[in-house]
Amino acid sequence: MPKFNFYFPIQVRYGDLDPQWHVNNAHILTFIEQGRFAYLQALGLWNGKSFLDLPMIVADVHVSYLAPIFFGQDLRVGVRISRIGTKSLTFEYELEVTSTGQVSTRAETVMVYYSYHTHASVPVPDEWRKIINEYEGFA
């Protein structure tokens, strides 16, 4: 049984590599960011265009690097929301080699629900709760 309802392919670029010949640790945050936005679009929570309407800001990131990621690896990122707080959403991620299922990275980010129009945090709207609860199968 897959651990995530949502997976998104990530293309490893030469430009992601560092002098140690593997993907740089900072670029791995770019990979999970890409997965997060694809997840929001898949659930109809963001249109992929208006960046002022992207209602979240990163508050906290925790990443465990389990294995280096190399150029040419077919990679995908699993994404889920694991917790809906009053004004925040917790995301979990796994980067894995698609063909083997080898997990390269596990990560968790806490996103504050935030308005770039008013520059203030706001409560997670009920519509978001409903859509996420349904998608993730929360009771």
Place this chain on the structure above:
Amino acid sequence: MPKFNFYFPIQVRYGDLDPQWHVNNAHILTFIEQGRFAYLQALGLWNGKSFLDLPMIVADVHVSYLAPIFFGQDLRVGVRISRIGTKSLTFEYELEVTSTGQVSTRAETVMVYYSYHTHASVPVPDEWRKIINEYEGFA
């Protein structure tokens, strides 16, 4: 008739965007670099692993930005070698929106054939000439 024998898909990332909400001009060089290495691998000229055996160094880049590239666009890069010099190779590229064929960027790079083992330029080997001539249909 397609203008290139070789095309490679490019995934536009949120991380490629800048405050102007389109892909940053520097990241477009990363896109064409990605296409260049995919081309070399497709022709069997590089194994995609040993970066000391990647026998070229960028000498000159010319990029014409025709249209901005946006998040969510399905993009591909066309790559070809247009000229084989004594110690250099000239590459041409086009970034285009796959679904519409709209060309976003045209670019040309001059690559010096170079050994990272000896840190010196070296002549383009005959085997490379043969493979490229055949692939590009040069007389």
Place this chain on the structure above:
Amino acid sequence: MPKFNFYFPIQVRYGDLDPQWHVNNAHILTFIEQGRFAYLQALGLWNGKSFLDLPMIVADVHVSYLAPIFFGQDLRVGVRISRIGTKSLTFEYELEVTSTGQVSTRAETVMVYYSYHTHASVPVPDEWRKIINEYEGFA
């Protein structure tokens, strides 16, 4: 006599390096972009804050890579405007090792004077011409 009236220091980062152990060719565009914005701020043409009021878009880039740039090198970028067109500005740049004056990169970019408010090119305003002519010592 220095070739540029304006120089700006660039901090080479580990994150700018690629598997070949020198600064990646795409990051060098980021260096000259940094110099360009510092130049505009120095001349009072941009406040450094409102990115919708940054009135230019990159149309064309030409870069000559003369020598690799390494981690730990003290680097600076020389910037000047070499030509003011009706609706465009041509910038010239040199990246050089500050302590030795060794030139690593020469570049030229054509910037279209552009409004991010109306998404259209506009003529270079007279006030800009006056300020630039004075700073660069044009007749």
Place this chain on the structure above:
Amino acid sequence: MPKFNFYFPIQVRYGDLDPQWHVNNAHILTFIEQGRFAYLQALGLWNGKSFLDLPMIVADVHVSYLAPIFFGQDLRVGVRISRIGTKSLTFEYELEVTSTGQVSTRAETVMVYYSYHTHASVPVPDEWRKIINEYEGFA
């Protein structure tokens, strides 16, 4: 009393910004990476040149984003080693606006002491322990 014995200036680049007009969360890992390598060089633990002799690999990262970082802010990163394990080193970091002392980011990384020659973790050598203990004032 400063919280860190070691601080290193970070130049915020336009290229670090994302569509939300602040420094992208992934680039902040690049900032602390830059601080970490500067710290190692300052203590004489790395020569800044041979990347195969850089004896650590990132195992775990935890970042708390307290305030957004904007273009033009004068920034510095405080770095210290807070714990020396058998085969690992824990680093702590703070990014702060130099002029105001406002802390933008707190971070911790666990680095496995690692040989890129043998591709295996190795015990932290006694010489490293001695130098770090002295510099950080550990008993």
